[in-house]
Amino acid sequence: MPFRSMMGWTTAVALITGPVAAQQLFDESKYPAFEGQWIRTGPIERYDPTKPPSRGQQAPLTPEYQAIFEANLADVAKGGFGDDPVYSCIPEGMPRAMNLILPMEFVIKRNTTYIHMEYLSMLRRIYTDGRDFSQDEAPSWMGYSIGKWIDETGSGHFDVLEVETRNLKNPRTYDASGVPMHKDGQTTVKERFYLDKSNPDILYDQVTTYDHALTRPWTVMKTMRREHNAIWVESVCNENNLQVNIGNEHYMLNEAGELMPAKKDQPPPDLKHFNQSKK
Protein backbone atom coordinates (compact mmCIF):
# COMPACT_ATOMS: atom_id res chain seq x y z
CA MET A 1 0.00 0.00 0.00
CA PRO A 2 1.28 3.48 -0.80
CA PHE A 3 0.95 4.79 2.80
CA ARG A 4 2.70 1.81 4.36
CA SER A 5 5.30 1.98 1.68
CA MET A 6 5.95 5.65 2.40
CA MET A 7 6.21 4.99 6.15
CA GLY A 8 8.69 2.28 5.49
CA TRP A 9 10.74 4.47 3.23
CA THR A 10 10.71 7.31 5.76
CA THR A 11 11.76 4.97 8.54
CA ALA A 12 14.52 3.57 6.42
CA VAL A 13 15.81 7.04 5.59
CA ALA A 14 15.73 8.00 9.28
CA LEU A 15 17.62 4.90 10.25
CA ILE A 16 20.25 5.48 7.62
CA THR A 17 20.72 9.18 8.11
CA GLY A 18 20.25 9.55 11.87
CA PRO A 19 18.43 12.16 13.99
CA VAL A 20 17.24 15.42 12.47
CA ALA A 21 19.89 17.53 14.14
CA ALA A 22 22.51 15.43 12.47
CA GLN A 23 21.24 16.48 9.06
CA GLN A 24 21.80 20.18 9.60
CA LEU A 25 24.84 21.69 7.99
CA PHE A 26 27.74 22.32 10.32
CA ASP A 27 28.44 26.02 10.47
CA GLU A 28 31.53 26.41 12.62
CA SER A 29 30.98 30.15 13.01
CA LYS A 30 27.81 29.53 15.04
CA TYR A 31 29.75 27.93 17.89
CA PRO A 32 31.55 29.71 20.74
CA ALA A 33 35.32 30.01 20.71
CA PHE A 34 36.00 27.01 22.93
CA GLU A 35 39.17 26.05 21.04
CA GLY A 36 42.56 25.89 22.69
CA GLN A 37 43.84 24.54 25.94
CA TRP A 38 41.88 25.08 29.14
CA ILE A 39 43.64 24.97 32.49
CA ARG A 40 42.05 24.72 35.91
CA THR A 41 42.21 27.80 38.06
CA GLY A 42 42.47 27.45 41.79
CA PRO A 43 43.67 24.56 43.91
CA ILE A 44 44.23 21.06 42.66
CA GLU A 45 41.68 18.24 42.98
CA ARG A 46 38.62 19.89 44.47
CA TYR A 47 35.03 19.26 43.37
CA ASP A 48 34.17 22.67 44.80
CA PRO A 49 37.26 24.78 44.05
CA THR A 50 36.08 27.53 46.37
CA LYS A 51 36.23 25.36 49.48
CA PRO A 52 38.96 23.53 51.38
CA PRO A 53 39.53 19.85 50.61
CA SER A 54 38.10 16.81 52.32
CA ARG A 55 35.58 17.68 55.06
CA GLY A 56 36.00 21.31 54.04
CA GLN A 57 34.07 20.56 50.87
CA GLN A 58 30.94 20.29 53.04
CA ALA A 59 29.46 17.66 50.77
CA PRO A 60 25.71 17.37 51.43
CA LEU A 61 25.91 13.64 52.13
CA THR A 62 23.18 11.52 53.65
CA PRO A 63 24.03 10.18 57.11
CA GLU A 64 24.80 6.76 55.60
CA TYR A 65 27.28 8.21 53.13
CA GLN A 66 28.73 10.66 55.61
CA ALA A 67 29.61 7.58 57.68
CA ILE A 68 31.23 6.00 54.61
CA PHE A 69 33.18 9.21 54.05
CA GLU A 70 34.34 9.23 57.68
CA ALA A 71 35.48 5.62 57.27
CA ASN A 72 37.42 6.67 54.17
CA LEU A 73 39.07 9.47 56.11
CA ALA A 74 39.96 7.07 58.91
CA ASP A 75 41.63 4.77 56.38
CA VAL A 76 43.43 7.72 54.78
CA ALA A 77 44.70 8.75 58.22
CA LYS A 78 46.35 5.32 58.48
CA GLY A 79 47.94 5.67 55.07
CA GLY A 80 45.21 4.04 52.97
CA PHE A 81 43.19 5.31 50.05
CA GLY A 82 39.69 4.76 51.40
CA ASP A 83 37.31 4.16 48.49
CA ASP A 84 39.31 6.25 46.03
CA PRO A 85 39.99 3.95 43.06
CA VAL A 86 42.16 6.27 40.98
CA TYR A 87 45.45 5.31 42.62
CA SER A 88 45.19 2.00 40.76
CA CYS A 89 44.81 3.89 37.45
CA ILE A 90 41.04 3.56 37.21
CA PRO A 91 39.83 6.77 35.50
CA GLU A 92 38.34 9.47 37.65
CA GLY A 93 35.03 9.42 35.79
CA MET A 94 32.35 12.06 36.09
CA PRO A 95 32.04 14.48 37.72
CA ARG A 96 35.54 14.16 39.23
CA ALA A 97 37.22 14.43 35.82
CA MET A 98 36.16 18.06 35.73
CA ASN A 99 38.34 18.74 38.77
CA LEU A 100 40.80 19.07 35.91
CA ILE A 101 44.13 18.12 37.41
CA LEU A 102 45.70 18.67 33.98
CA PRO A 103 44.36 20.68 31.00
CA MET A 104 41.63 19.81 28.55
CA GLU A 105 40.54 20.80 25.08
CA PHE A 106 37.26 20.83 23.15
CA VAL A 107 36.76 19.38 19.71
CA ILE A 108 33.42 20.53 18.33
CA LYS A 109 31.99 18.53 15.45
CA ARG A 110 28.57 18.58 13.85
CA ASN A 111 27.06 15.72 15.84
CA THR A 112 29.41 15.36 18.78
CA THR A 113 31.52 17.55 21.02
CA TYR A 114 34.57 15.88 22.49
CA ILE A 115 36.48 16.91 25.57
CA HIS A 116 39.96 15.50 25.60
CA MET A 117 41.51 15.58 29.04
CA GLU A 118 45.25 15.23 29.35
CA TYR A 119 45.05 13.61 32.77
CA LEU A 120 44.79 9.83 32.41
CA SER A 121 43.98 10.42 28.71
CA MET A 122 40.29 10.62 29.58
CA LEU A 123 37.86 11.37 26.76
CA ARG A 124 34.37 12.76 27.08
CA ARG A 125 32.04 12.18 24.12
CA ILE A 126 29.00 14.48 24.18
CA TYR A 127 26.37 13.70 21.58
CA THR A 128 24.69 16.83 20.20
CA ASP A 129 22.70 15.18 17.40
CA GLY A 130 19.38 15.21 19.19
CA ARG A 131 19.42 11.60 20.30
CA ASP A 132 17.97 10.30 23.56
CA PHE A 133 19.84 8.38 26.23
CA SER A 134 20.83 4.88 25.34
CA GLN A 135 18.84 2.24 27.17
CA ASP A 136 21.20 -0.66 26.79
CA GLU A 137 24.73 0.72 26.72
CA ALA A 138 27.10 -0.60 29.35
CA PRO A 139 27.98 1.97 32.02
CA SER A 140 31.30 3.77 31.75
CA TRP A 141 33.37 6.03 33.95
CA MET A 142 32.92 9.01 31.66
CA GLY A 143 29.24 8.13 31.20
CA TYR A 144 26.84 8.71 28.33
CA SER A 145 26.57 12.42 27.64
CA ILE A 146 23.96 14.29 25.66
CA GLY A 147 24.56 17.93 24.91
CA LYS A 148 22.58 20.82 23.55
CA TRP A 149 23.96 24.01 22.09
CA ILE A 150 21.94 27.04 23.16
CA ASP A 151 21.67 30.55 21.78
CA GLU A 152 20.65 32.32 24.97
CA THR A 153 20.99 35.86 23.68
CA GLY A 154 19.21 35.33 20.39
CA SER A 155 22.30 36.47 18.51
CA GLY A 156 22.21 33.64 16.03
CA HIS A 157 25.28 32.12 17.67
CA PHE A 158 25.45 29.44 20.33
CA ASP A 159 26.85 30.64 23.64
CA VAL A 160 26.09 27.81 26.05
CA LEU A 161 26.63 24.08 25.92
CA GLU A 162 24.32 22.20 28.25
CA VAL A 163 25.32 18.62 28.98
CA GLU A 164 23.64 15.83 30.87
CA THR A 165 25.63 12.73 31.74
CA ARG A 166 24.20 9.44 32.96
CA ASN A 167 25.05 5.75 32.89
CA LEU A 168 28.13 6.12 35.03
CA LYS A 169 30.24 3.25 36.25
CA ASN A 170 31.50 2.69 39.77
CA PRO A 171 33.71 2.95 41.72
CA ARG A 172 33.93 6.75 41.70
CA THR A 173 34.51 9.47 44.27
CA TYR A 174 34.40 13.24 44.04
CA ASP A 175 38.06 13.54 44.94
CA ALA A 176 41.00 11.70 46.42
CA SER A 177 39.85 12.30 49.99
CA GLY A 178 37.08 9.82 49.26
CA VAL A 179 33.90 11.93 49.23
CA PRO A 180 31.68 9.06 48.08
CA MET A 181 29.18 8.55 45.29
CA HIS A 182 26.21 6.24 45.82
CA LYS A 183 26.89 2.60 45.11
CA ASP A 184 23.77 2.35 42.90
CA GLY A 185 25.59 4.12 40.04
CA GLN A 186 22.53 6.30 39.35
CA THR A 187 24.49 9.56 39.31
CA THR A 188 23.35 12.23 36.89
CA VAL A 189 25.60 15.21 36.16
CA LYS A 190 24.27 18.36 34.52
CA GLU A 191 26.61 21.03 33.24
CA ARG A 192 26.56 24.42 31.58
CA PHE A 193 29.70 25.50 29.72
CA TYR A 194 30.03 29.13 28.70
CA LEU A 195 32.63 31.83 28.22
CA ASP A 196 33.00 34.88 30.42
CA LYS A 197 31.19 37.77 28.75
CA SER A 198 34.05 40.20 29.21
CA ASN A 199 36.99 37.82 28.97
CA PRO A 200 36.71 35.08 26.35
CA ASP A 201 39.81 33.42 27.81
CA ILE A 202 37.80 32.40 30.86
CA LEU A 203 35.53 29.37 30.62
CA TYR A 204 32.96 28.34 33.21
CA ASP A 205 31.51 24.93 33.85
CA GLN A 206 28.60 24.96 36.25
CA VAL A 207 28.34 21.39 37.50
CA THR A 208 25.34 19.98 39.34
CA THR A 209 25.54 16.41 40.58
CA TYR A 210 22.42 14.42 41.39
CA ASP A 211 23.25 11.32 43.39
CA HIS A 212 21.38 9.26 45.97
CA ALA A 213 24.27 9.72 48.42
CA LEU A 214 23.36 13.43 48.53
CA THR A 215 20.58 15.13 50.46
CA ARG A 216 20.20 17.65 47.62
CA PRO A 217 21.76 18.36 44.23
CA TRP A 218 25.31 19.64 44.67
CA THR A 219 26.17 22.58 42.41
CA VAL A 220 29.64 24.01 42.00
CA MET A 221 31.36 26.33 39.54
CA LYS A 222 34.55 25.37 37.77
CA THR A 223 36.64 28.12 36.21
CA MET A 224 39.26 27.53 33.55
CA ARG A 225 41.61 29.84 31.74
CA ARG A 226 42.74 29.52 28.14
CA GLU A 227 46.46 28.86 27.73
CA HIS A 228 47.79 30.48 24.59
CA ASN A 229 51.21 28.83 24.79
CA ALA A 230 49.93 25.34 25.25
CA ILE A 231 52.04 22.28 25.68
CA TRP A 232 50.57 18.80 25.94
CA VAL A 233 52.09 15.97 27.91
CA GLU A 234 51.11 12.35 27.48
CA SER A 235 49.54 10.88 30.61
CA VAL A 236 49.50 7.09 30.62
CA CYS A 237 48.86 6.02 34.18
CA ASN A 238 50.12 2.47 33.90
CA GLU A 239 53.54 3.61 32.77
CA ASN A 240 55.09 3.57 36.21
CA ASN A 241 52.43 3.37 38.90
CA LEU A 242 54.16 2.56 42.18
CA GLN A 243 50.85 1.97 43.97
CA VAL A 244 49.74 -1.64 43.94
CA ASN A 245 46.36 -3.00 44.94
CA ILE A 246 46.34 -6.58 46.25
CA GLY A 247 43.14 -7.86 47.78
CA ASN A 248 41.76 -5.05 49.87
CA GLU A 249 45.16 -3.58 50.64
CA HIS A 250 47.42 -1.25 48.77
CA TYR A 251 51.20 -1.47 48.80
CA MET A 252 53.98 0.50 47.20
CA LEU A 253 56.86 -0.59 45.00
CA ASN A 254 60.43 0.48 45.64
CA GLU A 255 62.94 1.39 42.96
CA ALA A 256 63.76 -2.27 42.42
CA GLY A 257 60.10 -3.16 41.89
CA GLU A 258 59.89 -4.87 45.28
CA LEU A 259 56.75 -4.68 47.37
CA MET A 260 56.86 -2.34 50.37
CA PRO A 261 54.22 -1.70 53.02
CA ALA A 262 52.37 1.56 52.56
CA LYS A 263 51.10 1.62 56.13
CA LYS A 264 52.92 1.16 59.41
CA ASP A 265 52.97 -2.50 60.50
CA GLN A 266 51.00 -3.52 57.42
CA PRO A 267 50.90 -7.31 56.94
CA PRO A 268 52.16 -8.71 53.63
CA PRO A 269 49.72 -10.06 51.06
CA ASP A 270 48.65 -13.68 51.24
CA LEU A 271 51.34 -15.74 49.48
CA LYS A 272 49.64 -19.12 49.84
CA HIS A 273 49.81 -19.72 46.10
CA PHE A 274 53.60 -19.37 46.11
CA ASN A 275 55.97 -22.11 47.22
CA GLN A 276 57.88 -20.36 49.97
CA SER A 277 60.38 -23.20 50.30
CA LYS A 278 61.88 -22.26 46.93
CA LYS A 279 63.33 -19.03 48.33
Added chain:
Amino acid sequence: MNLRLIAVPVVIVLTATTSTALAHHSFAMFDTEHPIEISGTVKEFRFVNPHSVLVVVVRGEDGVVKDWILECPAPGIMARQGMTANSLKPGDPFKGTISPLHSGEAGGSYFPPQINLSNTGPVAAPK
Protein backbone atom coordinates in the same frame (compact mmCIF):
# COMPACT_ATOMS: atom_id res chain seq x y z
CA MET B 1 80.80 12.77 49.58
CA ASN B 2 78.17 13.95 51.95
CA LEU B 3 75.46 11.33 51.98
CA ARG B 4 73.40 11.80 55.07
CA LEU B 5 69.92 11.27 56.26
CA ILE B 6 68.95 14.00 58.64
CA ALA B 7 65.86 12.46 60.18
CA VAL B 8 64.83 15.49 62.15
CA PRO B 9 61.52 17.27 61.82
CA VAL B 10 61.62 20.14 59.39
CA VAL B 11 59.65 23.10 60.61
CA ILE B 12 58.34 24.44 57.36
CA VAL B 13 55.00 24.73 55.72
CA LEU B 14 54.85 22.52 52.68
CA THR B 15 52.71 24.30 50.15
CA ALA B 16 49.77 22.13 49.22
CA THR B 17 51.34 18.93 50.43
CA THR B 18 49.01 18.04 53.23
CA SER B 19 47.38 14.64 53.33
CA THR B 20 44.91 15.75 50.71
CA ALA B 21 47.38 17.47 48.42
CA LEU B 22 46.65 15.31 45.52
CA ALA B 23 47.10 14.51 41.94
CA HIS B 24 46.86 10.91 40.87
CA HIS B 25 46.12 9.77 44.38
CA SER B 26 45.90 10.75 47.99
CA PHE B 27 49.26 11.24 49.62
CA ALA B 28 47.95 9.46 52.67
CA MET B 29 50.78 6.93 52.75
CA PHE B 30 53.19 9.79 53.27
CA ASP B 31 53.62 11.49 56.63
CA THR B 32 53.06 15.06 55.56
CA GLU B 33 52.79 16.12 59.19
CA HIS B 34 56.40 15.22 59.89
CA PRO B 35 58.56 16.17 56.91
CA ILE B 36 62.25 15.34 57.06
CA GLU B 37 65.26 16.55 55.17
CA ILE B 38 67.42 14.09 53.31
CA SER B 39 70.60 14.58 51.39
CA GLY B 40 72.48 12.31 49.08
CA THR B 41 73.07 11.74 45.40
CA VAL B 42 70.56 11.38 42.59
CA LYS B 43 70.64 7.84 41.25
CA GLU B 44 67.76 8.13 38.80
CA PHE B 45 65.03 10.55 37.77
CA ARG B 46 62.13 9.05 35.85
CA PHE B 47 59.91 11.62 34.14
CA VAL B 48 56.99 9.22 34.03
CA ASN B 49 53.30 8.91 34.79
CA PRO B 50 51.34 8.92 36.94
CA HIS B 51 54.10 10.44 39.09
CA SER B 52 57.67 11.24 38.34
CA VAL B 53 60.08 9.20 40.42
CA LEU B 54 63.32 10.34 41.98
CA VAL B 55 65.71 7.76 43.42
CA VAL B 56 68.28 9.19 45.83
CA VAL B 57 71.18 7.30 47.40
CA VAL B 58 71.27 8.23 51.06
CA ARG B 59 73.69 7.19 53.80
CA GLY B 60 71.89 7.03 57.12
CA GLU B 61 73.40 8.08 60.40
CA ASP B 62 74.03 4.37 61.04
CA GLY B 63 76.23 4.30 57.96
CA VAL B 64 73.86 2.14 55.97
CA VAL B 65 73.36 3.31 52.39
CA LYS B 66 69.84 3.00 50.99
CA ASP B 67 68.07 3.97 47.82
CA TRP B 68 65.19 6.27 48.71
CA ILE B 69 62.32 6.28 46.23
CA LEU B 70 60.47 9.57 46.08
CA GLU B 71 57.19 10.20 44.28
CA CYS B 72 57.14 13.59 42.60
CA PRO B 73 54.35 15.41 40.73
CA ALA B 74 53.20 14.20 37.33
CA PRO B 75 55.23 15.22 34.28
CA GLY B 76 52.25 17.26 33.09
CA ILE B 77 52.49 19.43 36.19
CA MET B 78 56.26 19.70 36.27
CA ALA B 79 56.70 20.33 32.53
CA ARG B 80 54.44 23.37 32.72
CA GLN B 81 56.62 24.79 35.47
CA GLY B 82 59.87 24.43 33.68
CA MET B 83 61.10 21.01 34.73
CA THR B 84 62.22 18.42 32.22
CA ALA B 85 63.47 14.86 32.27
CA ASN B 86 66.97 16.31 32.55
CA SER B 87 66.31 18.63 35.47
CA LEU B 88 67.77 16.06 37.84
CA LYS B 89 70.60 13.88 36.60
CA PRO B 90 72.37 10.84 38.04
CA GLY B 91 75.23 12.00 40.22
CA ASP B 92 73.66 15.36 41.06
CA PRO B 93 73.83 16.20 44.74
CA PHE B 94 70.42 16.23 46.33
CA LYS B 95 69.15 17.93 49.43
CA GLY B 96 65.45 18.31 49.97
CA THR B 97 62.52 18.14 52.29
CA ILE B 98 60.32 15.10 51.84
CA SER B 99 57.26 13.55 53.42
CA PRO B 100 58.44 10.07 54.44
CA LEU B 101 56.41 6.90 54.15
CA HIS B 102 54.33 6.12 57.23
CA SER B 103 55.61 2.56 56.99
CA GLY B 104 59.17 3.64 57.78
CA GLU B 105 60.51 2.26 54.50
CA ALA B 106 63.03 4.27 52.49
CA GLY B 107 60.60 6.34 50.49
CA GLY B 108 58.41 9.38 50.47
CA SER B 109 56.99 12.17 48.41
CA TYR B 110 58.97 15.11 47.16
CA PHE B 111 57.73 18.32 45.63
CA PRO B 112 60.57 20.29 44.05
CA PRO B 113 60.46 23.80 45.51
CA GLN B 114 59.71 25.34 42.13
CA ILE B 115 56.50 23.32 41.76
CA ASN B 116 53.29 24.96 42.89
CA LEU B 117 50.16 22.88 42.48
CA SER B 118 47.89 25.91 42.70
CA ASN B 119 49.69 28.32 40.44
CA THR B 120 46.96 28.54 37.84
CA GLY B 121 45.44 31.73 39.08
CA PRO B 122 42.58 32.66 41.37
CA VAL B 123 39.07 31.34 41.18
CA ALA B 124 37.25 34.00 39.23
CA ALA B 125 33.70 35.02 40.03
CA PRO B 126 31.27 33.94 37.28
CA LYS B 127 29.80 36.67 35.12
